[in-house]
Amino acid sequence: MRNITVYDIAKEANVSVATVSRVLNDTAPVKISTREKIMSIINKYQFQPNALARSLISKSTGMIGVILPDITNPFFTEVFLGAEHEARDKGYTFFLCNSGGEYYRESEYLSVLNEKRVDGIIFLGGRVNLVRNKPELVKEVAELAERTPVVLINGNLPKCNIHRVVTDEAFGAELLTQHLIDLGHREIAFLGGMEHIAPTVQKLKAFRRKMEENNLRVRKEWIVYGEYSVKSGKQLMNRLIDMAHRPSAVICVNDFTAVGAIKAAVERGMRIPEHISIAGYDDTPLSTTVIPELTTVSQQSHELGRQAVQILHQLINREKIRKLTLLQPSLVVRQSTGLYTEQR
Amino acid sequence: MRNITVYDIAKEANVSVATVSRVLNDTAPVKISTREKIMSIINKYQFQPNALARSLISKSTGMIGVILPDITNPFFTEVFLGAEHEARDKGYTFFLCNSGGEYYRESEYLSVLNEKRVDGIIFLGGRVNLVRNKPELVKEVAELAERTPVVLINGNLPKCNIHRVVTDEAFGAELLTQHLIDLGHREIAFLGGMEHIAPTVQKLKAFRRKMEENNLRVRKEWIVYGEYSVKSGKQLMNRLIDMAHRPSAVICVNDFTAVGAIKAAVERGMRIPEHISIAGYDDTPLSTTVIPELTTVSQQSHELGRQAVQILHQLINREKIRKLTLLQPSLVVRQSTGLYTEQR
DNA sequence: GTGAAAGCGCTAACAC
DNA sequence: GTGTTAGCGCTTTCAC
Numbered sequence: 001m002r003n004i005t006v007y008d009i010a011k012e013a014n015v016s017v018a019t020v021s022r023v024l025n026d027t028a029p030v031k032i033s034t035r036e037k038i039m040s041i042i043n044k045y046q047f048q049p050n051a052l053a054r055s056l057i058s059k060s061t062g063m064i065g066v067i068l069p070d071i072t073n074p075f076f077t078e079v080f081l082g083a084e085h086e087a088r089d090k091g092y093t094f095f096l097c098n099s100g101g102e103y104y105r106e107s108e109y110l111s112v113l114n115e116k117r118v119d120g121i122i123f124l125g126g127r128v129n130l131v132r133n134k135p136e137l138v139k140e141v142a143e144l145a146e147r148t149p150v151v152l153i154n155g156n157l158p159k160c161n162i163h164r165v166v167t168d169e170a171f172g173a174e175l176l177t178q179h180l181i182d183l184g185h186r187e188i189a190f191l192g193g194m195e196h197i198a199p200t201v202q203k204l205k206a207f208r209r210k211m212e213e214n215n216l217r218v219r220k221e222w223i224v225y226g227e228y229s230v231k232s233g234k235q236l237m238n239r240l241i242d243m244a245h246r247p248s249a250v251i252c253v254n255d256f257t258a259v260g261a262i263k264a265a266v267e268r269g270m271r272i273p274e275h276i277s278i279a280g281y282d283d284t285p286l287s288t289t290v291i292p293e294l295t296t297v298s299q300q301s302h303e304l305g306r307q308a309v310q311i312l313h314q315l316i317n318r319e320k321i322r323k324l325t326l327l328q329p330s331l332v333v334r335q336s337t338g339l340y341t342e343q344r
Numbered sequence: 345m346r347n348i349t350v351y352d353i354a355k356e357a358n359v360s361v362a363t364v365s366r367v368l369n370d371t372a373p374v375k376i377s378t379r380e381k382i383m384s385i386i387n388k389y390q391f392q393p394n395a396l397a398r399s400l401i402s403k404s405t406g407m408i409g410v411i412l413p414d415i416t417n418p419f420f421t422e423v424f425l426g427a428e429h430e431a432r433d434k435g436y437t438f439f440l441c442n443s444g445g446e447y448y449r450e451s452e453y454l455s456v457l458n459e460k461r462v463d464g465i466i467f468l469g470g471r472v473n474l475v476r477n478k479p480e481l482v483k484e485v486a487e488l489a490e491r492t493p494v495v496l497i498n499g500n501l502p503k504c505n506i507h508r509v510v511t512d513e514a515f516g517a518e519l520l521t522q523h524l525i526d527l528g529h530r531e532i533a534f535l536g537g538m539e540h541i542a543p544t545v546q547k548l549k550a551f552r553r554k555m556e557e558n559n560l561r562v563r564k565e566w567i568v569y570g571e572y573s574v575k576s577g578k579q580l581m582n583r584l585i586d587m588a589h590r591p592s593a594v595i596c597v598n599d600f601t602a603v604g605a606i607k608a609a610v611e612r613g614m615r616i617p618e619h620i621s622i623a624g625y626d627d628t629p630l631s632t633t634v635i636p637e638l639t640t641v642s643q644q645s646h647e648l649g650r651q652a653v654q655i656l657h658q659l660i661n662r663e664k665i666r667k668l669t670l671l672q673p674s675l676v677v678r679q680s681t682g683l684y685t686e687q688r
Numbered sequence: 689g690t691g692a693a694a695g696c697g698c699t700a701a702c703a704c
Numbered sequence: 705g706t707g708t709t710a711g712c713g714c715t716t717t718c719a720c
Contacts, residue, residue: 016691051459053713056396056696072421084442096440098428115395259633266635289603291610349697360707397697400712
């Protein structure tokens with residue numbers, strides 16, 4: 001069965017395709033009787049105009065591409081939800097591109113999104129989180145950004161001047177550090193994350209600064225790099241526990257890592273926060289799921305997504321808009337951090 | 345700056361658009377020297393053919409729509425990952441449609457996916473999980489399925505004969521029930537889920553059957569409906585704990601609910617599994633994150649997604665393929681269930 | 689109010 | 705091997 005088109009509708013209604021198009025788009029007055037006739041035929045066949053053909057002319061697809069490293073991480077999932085929420089009444093739909101953080105897959109997706117002529121792109125993780133980037137990787141995005149609106153979430157690309165919406169991750173880390181210091185902790189460790197990933201570096205730097213400000217020493221063996229997973233958090237925490245001298249508090253690079261750390265500590269018979277305070281970062285749903293509930297920093301993930309779409313929308317409509325949107329993170333104190341005690 | 349097209353390439357290379365198209369698609373031999381000339385111009389301008397125009401002709405977009413109720417639930421996220429994995433080398437990309445389980449939004453998405461002429465649709469949750477469905481809701485999907493390949497995951501639509509890939513949820517519930525009985529439990533409760541949702545009904549029925557088989561009584565106040573969230577699990581468990589007579593084991597409708605149940609029990613000073621055994625369903629990443637780790641049933645979520653894409657792919661290529669693909673769930677015993685003890 | 693026809697960017701006969 | 709041309713399904717001037 002051939003697909004039904006405006007021509008079929010026009011023919012059956014004894015009008016021209018132009019008229020059908022007019023009622024479809026309400027783009028010019030049509031005599032009420034002919035409009036009704038056309039509508040009834042449209043309904044009869046459940047006719048829906050081919051969006052491809054429309055987009056070819058209108059040069060807009062109503063599609064937004066989202067490139068993110070890991071759909072399995074609730075942080076990204078929350079960002080997506082925020083984006084989706086904002087996009088609802090604006091009529092956008094989403095291409096979800098799960099890059100796994102691999103650059104070649106990011107490149108592939110960039111290219112696909114371009115071919116499919118998405119109206120805009122939201123980019124998270126992977127190359128936009130690199131401390132020092134490869135020129136080719138940057139160039140790919142920069143060139144695409146000249147044709148298609150792109151916004152980076154919690155990331156950056158050198159010399160690119162691409163629109164960004166970011167939370168001040170350093171500030172979040174400062175909040176956390178100060179919180180622990182206020183609780184009386186003087187020996188604090190930093191767990192997880194990779195040395196070449198910008199958000200990690202920023203947090204770590206802020207942590208160090210805050211410690212210094214308070215005349216507290218940061219032991220270098222208490223800065224342990226790893227990944228961003230529960231598994232990694234567990235391993236790293238075990239390493240920490242095995243040390244002759246343990247910290248009384250631990251800041252983890254994200255909630256996943258913190259949960260892993262808690263698991264390791266509990267398995268080794270420690271009580272949290274009595275024996276050790278553990279803090280996460282991101283305030284994912286996971287943080288209220290775990291026992292004890294996690295003290296963490298809210299990145300306003302939902303809001304990040306919302307704002308990104310809002311900016312994209314303005315960009316698509318050729319409105320001028322500030323390049324940088326900064327959101328303030330906030331400390332969320334729950335049960336996994338407590339007053340420093342001798343009891344270790 | 346106007347968009348660059350095959351015409352621009354053709355002009356600069358002193359050939360016709362047909363030749364450009366030929367090198368683009370490798371659809372006919374082209375003299376090597378002209379091919380090279382064309383390629384160099386393509387590279388020079390970073391030309392990428394407009395997929396919209398291509399799709400208009402080829403009648404295939406390489407896009408698959410995924411409608412699911414909650415991107416925040418790791419079960420769906422794992423299914424998506426499986427789908428994405430299978431789709432990689434097949435060249436599909438995904439429209440992610442988060443319905444929130446609301447029928448009107450499902451309808452909207454169905455309509456959008458149709459207009460955008462996706463090559464196939466994967467449908468999870470919402471209306472395909474209803475015990476008794478509304479004809480309009482069914483009709484929408486059925487009609488679309490005549491034009492576009494559709495596969496349902498863990499769902500069904502009456503009289504529709506749409507392709508489905510499902511896990512045998514009843515069998516999973518039986519495994520779980522038997523497991524608890526084998527541990528010596530005789531008083532078991534069922535927590536969470538809604539009365540009109542098919543997967544829940546199936547599990548519950550299987551639970552009852554298995555109990556009967558073992559001459560065990562199912563108290564009706566121990567079957568408590570609710571939702572599928574951590575919060576709901578917590579509430580329901582608290583209700584159970586408040587009862588004069590408590591069960592020694594609890595089967596939860598999904599992992600979220602089980603985690604909530606664990607939280608409630610722990611907060612009330614109970615130890616798991618010493619005081620009460622708690623089991624989940626789905627084997628989401630959450631189940632290894634919680635303390636104690638969750639005994640649960642694996643739905644093979646990743647495989648569900650993989651198979652769905654595989655079937656879609658065959659459907660798209662007009663291959664004949666069985667309507668029903670059944671996956672066997674498997675019991676995953678971890679720490680949250682244990683031998684029945686008097687200690688309560 | 690309505691129709692004829694051009695054109696969006698591409699592919700695929702068909703001709704040479 | 706390569707060019708001409710007719711669509712794919714729609715929107716949009718420009719006439720009338």
